[in-house]
Amino acid sequence: MKKQSLEDRRESLGETVTAGIRRLLVEGEFTPGQRLSEIALCERLGVSRNTLREAFRTLAHEGLVTHQPHRGVFVTRPDAASIVEIYRLRRFIECRALSEAWPSHPAVKEMRTAVEDARTYRERQDWLAVGTANMAFHGAIVALGDSARLDDFFRQVLAELRLAFGLMSDKEWLHAPYVEMNQQVLETFEKGDTKAAVALLEQYLAQSERIVLAAWERQGAS
Amino acid sequence: MKKQSLEDRRESLGETVTAGIRRLLVEGEFTPGQRLSEIALCERLGVSRNTLREAFRTLAHEGLVTHQPHRGVFVTRPDAASIVEIYRLRRFIECRALSEAWPSHPAVKEMRTAVEDARTYRERQDWLAVGTANMAFHGAIVALGDSARLDDFFRQVLAELRLAFGLMSDKEWLHAPYVEMNQQVLETFEKGDTKAAVALLEQYLAQSERIVLAAWERQGAS
DNA sequence: GTCAGGGCTATTGTTGAACAATCGATACGG
DNA sequence: CCGTATCGATTGTTCAACAATAGCCCTGAC
Secondary structure (H helix, E strand, O other): OOOOOOOOOOOOHHHHHHHHHHHHHHOOOOOOOOEEOHHHHHHHHOOOHHHHHHHHHHHHHHOOEEEEOOOEEEEOOOOHHHHHHHHHHHHHHHHHHHHOOOOOOOHHHHHHHHHHHHHHHHHOOOHHHHHHHHHHHHHHHHHOOOOHHHHHHHHHHHHHHHHHHOOOOOHHHHHHHHHHHHHHHHHHHHOOOHHHHHHHHHHHHHHHHHHHHHHHHHHOOO | OOOOOOOOOOOOHHHHHHHHHHHHHHOOOOOOOOEEOHHHHHHHHOOOHHHHHHHHHHHHHHOOEEEEOOOEEEEOOOOHHHHHHHHHHHHHHHHHHHHOOOOOOOHHHHHHHHHHHHHHHHHOOOHHHHHHHHHHHHHHHHHOOOOHHHHHHHHHHHHHHHHHHOOOOOHHHHHHHHHHHHHHHHHHHHOOOHHHHHHHHHHHHHHHHHHHHHHHHHHOOO
């Protein structure tokens, strides 16, 4: 099979495939717990098994996918403990990054962009995009900490959390309320009241955790 | 080529290879910046190129190795900015984990074990092992935070830092002083004076950063 | 002598096929 | 009903081939 030559891609095919599967996972194309057949995905993506397996390794390392030897790779199904752990991590990382942030840090602009994007998509009722903008907002908060390694790690954790969102049907209820809260956090922070902004963020995260956990208990038994 | 049947390994060959290369890397078998030829490593490890490439993907994701398309994978050569960033991360993570720790957390036992191991190896002048025990000590501190994801991330960051150690020749000077300091941190913490323990740890990390940075400037120009 | 250009070579990127190893299910016998 | 042997499907791993690229050397013009 020939493909390579559709575009002059700078990244290798393997990386393209990894990014593609990651997108499918985060957007909820697959159901948590579902097995990802090598052969089926090979054909769907038009790549060889070896290339696909390289992508699987990366995704497994990111936690989006779980590898069980001789059984296959499965879409990670977050359990309640994981959700709790991830929110604890988020409070740990985000709150600290925000509280120590330099007020005119470049990432503040990214925060504002994310808020505006979220408002736009909310009007169109594009909840998937609203969720992505939400992630970008919180990613920007972590970026205030000026650590590329922490940024990557945080993105990864957020992507894993988003897998749990796939268990829920009501996307509007899941994402819409936070558009306003994000904006409130941002405005409070820009006003110079860092302490209050952190408190808002903490409250935000606690509420989000409750909602996600509740939905998990209803839908994702086991 | 047959191999597989020497032992009844539970983990796949690919994971064995990944772990093996990782060990070689952190033990300083390779020089930072050195190119790792696929063919040479294939033969040395007795695996196929595909399997080796899967391992490379994982290690690149961990940051121990840098992939340059169509040029090969190179042992990551930490720059000064990376060293500074990693120490900032360490202060961020370790100090917070220690300050919020439950005094009788199981990981405290691991901390003590690591301190004792370090003393043992120091007597034998086995500085590589002392360094490993040191890493275990700090890994145990992070484990106080009860987050498996953070533990993994931290281990990864520490492994990357250890690459920089490979640039230095005087291993004794690099590792020996911290055996006592680790013990001091542990004893202060066990005495119940968490605040003082955190202060000690912070001072420890600052000193370590200075030493590593100084050595980097001397040896690893560019 | 130096620099630009062009091809050569070694290496990486990717594929497809082959076989071994293992898991799960099914069928069989007690 | 339960244990066990067998079988099929899937994963694990290797190999060989070819495409694509980067770096090198060699040539030639100025």
